[in-house]
Amino acid sequence: MSKxxxxxxxxxxxxxRNNASGPTRREAAAAAGGAEAPTASQPATKPAKARVAKAPVEKAEAAPTEARCGHRSMNGRECTREANHPEKNHRYG
Known part of the structure; x- marks a missing residue:
């Protein structure tokens, strides 16, 4: 016998060994013939609606004293220089 x-x-x-435990619940229900197993087009139950509405979360950011450039880098950082800065490069913080 080879490797x-x-x-x-x-x-x-x-x-x-892993599949010797017997039929799954869905297979057992189908074999019992009672109810059909739920399918993707036929959900078992309707999703429950949230009972408590979440309060909107307010950000505790200080109001900026001056407008920022806002240029975004590829990794999501924003430029921290003032708006319309004459420099060609950006500073990301």
């Missing part, structure tokens, strides 16, 4: 054959046999044994 690949031994690995295949171990994998098949593991698969058989």
């Amino acid at each position: 690949v054959d031994a690995q295949r046999a171990m994998r098949e044994a593991k698969y058989a």
Whole structure:
């Protein structure tokens, strides 16, 4: 037996061991014939609506004293220089 054959046999044994526990709940319900198993187009129940509305979260940021450039870098940082700065490069903080 080659190495690949031994690995295949171990994998098949593991698969058989993991699936030897019996039918799943969905398979058992289908075999019982009581109710159909829910499908993707037929949800089991309607999603519950939130009972308590969440209060909007206010940010505790200080109002900027001067307008910022706001240029964004590729990683999401924003330029910290003043708006319409004459420099060609940006400072990201």
